[in-house]
Amino acid sequence: MAVQKHLAVVGAGIVGLGIAWEAARRGHRVTVIDPAPGSGATFAAAGMLAPVSELYYQEEQLLALTLESARRYPDFLQGLGSTGHQTAGTLVAAFDAADRLALEDLRQAQLAQGLRVEQLTSREARRLEPALSPALSGAFLAPDDHQIDPRALSAALLDALAGAGAGIVRRRAAALARSGTGEVTGVVLDDGTRIAADETVMANGLGTALLDGLPASLRLPLRPVYGDILRLRVPQALRPLVRLTVRGLVRGLPVYVVPREDGTVVIGATSREDGADAPSAGGVYQLLRDAQALVPAVAELQLEETTCRARPGTPDNAPLLGRVAESEGDVPGLLVATGFFRHGVLLAPAAARVCADLAEGLPVPAELLQFRPDRFSTSMEGSQR
Numbered sequence: 001m002a003v004q005k006h007l008a009v010v011g012a013g014i015v016g017l018g019i020a021w022e023a024a025r026r027g028h029r030v031t032v033i034d035p036a037p038g039s040g041a042t043f044a045a046a047g048m049l050a051p052v053s054e055l056y057y058q059e060e061q062l063l064a065l066t067l068e069s070a071r072r073y074p075d076f077l078q079g080l081g082s083t084g085h086q087t088a089g090t091l092v093a094a095f096d097a098a099d100r101l102a103l104e105d106l107r108q109a110q111l112a113q114g115l116r117v118e119q120l121t122s123r124e125a126r127r128l129e130p131a132l133s134p135a136l137s138g139a140f141l142a143p144d145d146h147q148i149d150p151r152a153l154s155a156a157l158l159d160a161l162a163g164a165g166a167g168i169v170r171r172r173a174a175a176l177a178r179s180g181t182g183e184v185t186g187v188v189l190d191d192g193t194r195i196a197a198d199e200t201v202m203a204n205g206l207g208t209a210l211l212d213g214l215p216a217s218l219r220l221p222l223r224p225v226y227g228d229i230l231r232l233r234v235p236q237a238l239r240p241l242v243r244l245t246v247r248g249l250v251r252g253l254p255v256y257v258v259p260r261e262d263g264t265v266v267i268g269a270t271s272r273e274d275g276a277d278a279p280s281a282g283g284v285y286q287l288l289r290d291a292q293a294l295v296p297a298v299a300e301l302q303l304e305e306t307t308c309r310a311r312p313g314t315p316d317n318a319p320l321l322g323r324v325a326e327s328e329g330d331v332p333g334l335l336v337a338t339g340f341f342r343h344g345v346l347l348a349p350a351a352a353r354v355c356a357d358l359a360e361g362l363p364v365p366a367e368l369l370q371f372r373p374d375r376f377s378t379s380m381e382g383s384q385r
């Protein structure tokens with residue numbers, strides 16, 4: 001094992017908890033700081049682990065990281081309690097002819113990347129999922145896209161961390177503690193308590209840019225991208241409503257229906273940048289309308305919950321992950337893991353591996369430098385780092 005370190009992880013969303021868990025598994029001492037663990041974007045997330053069906057135009061640079069993270073999931077879950085991990089695959093369906101063309105473009109992009117997708121006739125799609133509407137215009141299967149229950153996973157991670165002796169401090173971090181030479185030596189909490197650490201990991205989502213003591217040149221251009229999402233209970237007579245995760249494009253709008261082991265389904269999600277942090281009536285209407293176009297029996301479910309949270313977005317939709325430079329090189333003792341936007345649940349194992357490696361002084365693979373958190377900072381513009 002590498003020399004034992006003490007990591008202070010600010011933020012107990014899926015990303016911070018994953019980093020803390022990986023560090024604890026490697027034998028390091030860990031303190032996690034969060035006034036309300038699991039209450040951020042993680043609380044809303046559908047939990048799709050979907051590098052294939054989430055392949056977006058102009059986000060291909062993320063593919064290697066999302067695929068690596070998906071591969072790491074089974075090992076990441078070792079030793080955890082129930083997490084709702086399901087590996088049945090994802091069915092992607094098109095509503096009308098224009099949706100079919102758009103999905104065909106996506107399928108071609110997936111094939112060009114060597115990803116596994118299987119085109120389905122309507123009959124084959126309905127044989128897999130009898131509740132699908134007979135009016136759909138096309139479908140394919142992404143067998144390697146899986147899912148997890150993020151609330152169950154964060155609870156399991158918190159339990160496992162407590163069992164491993166990690167400290168869980170339910171307070172807000174107010175500032176980074178820094179030595180006279182600029183090294184980050186830990187965290188100052190909102191009540192003035194100091195927590196000393198060898199490495200401080202900023203994994204507090206949209207809150208990361210708000211801490212005092214960050215390097216003055218560091219620009220973390222995070223923005224909230226709100227998502228409305230619904231939880232519905234499937235009456236016994238209709239179970240299982242669907243067995244696979246069903247994603248669809250309905251008149252150009254994406255929608256998904258994710259089955260949970262407890263007899264509920266998750267229907268999501270809108271994408272809004274209007275700053276409104278409560279569920280939008282129009283968003284809820286749109287989700288129910290479009291989910292029902294894919295799976296008509298959605299109209300017979302019981303609506304249990306409408307939730308809205310903000311995804312931590314970045315200008316290039318890629319995370320801010322790694323060390324940050326100040327005038328004299330990388331700031332010792334500081335790691336950043338934020339900006340995971342739509343992919344934080346999927347990317348948690350990769351973020352955990354990267355941060356634990358960096359904390360142990362292992363070299364950063366060249367392909368990860370593109371995610372450096374300081375890539376938007378003025379002093380880094382035009383640099384090759």
Ligand SMILES: Cc1cc2nc3c(=O)[nH]c(=O)nc-3n(C[C@H](O)[C@H](O)[C@H](O)COP(=O)(O)OP(=O)(O)OC[C@H]3O[C@@H](n4cnc5c(N)ncnc54)[C@H](O)[C@@H]3O)c2cc1C
Nearest residue numbers: 013015040041042046047048173205207227343344345346
């Ligand atoms: C509707 C919706 C659906 C989604 N679906 C998926 C999906 O299917 N698959 C997927 O991979 N991703 C999905 N995402 C994205 C995913 O939820 C996020 O990328 C992920 O949750 C980010 O995790 P995080 O730990 O960085 O941030 P968060 O989960 O937001 O956690 C940040 C934590 O930091 C804490 N915090 C903030 N400030 C401080 C402070 N000063 N001190 C201490 N703690 C602090 C907060 O209390 C919070 O617990 C979805 C997001 C939304 C909104």
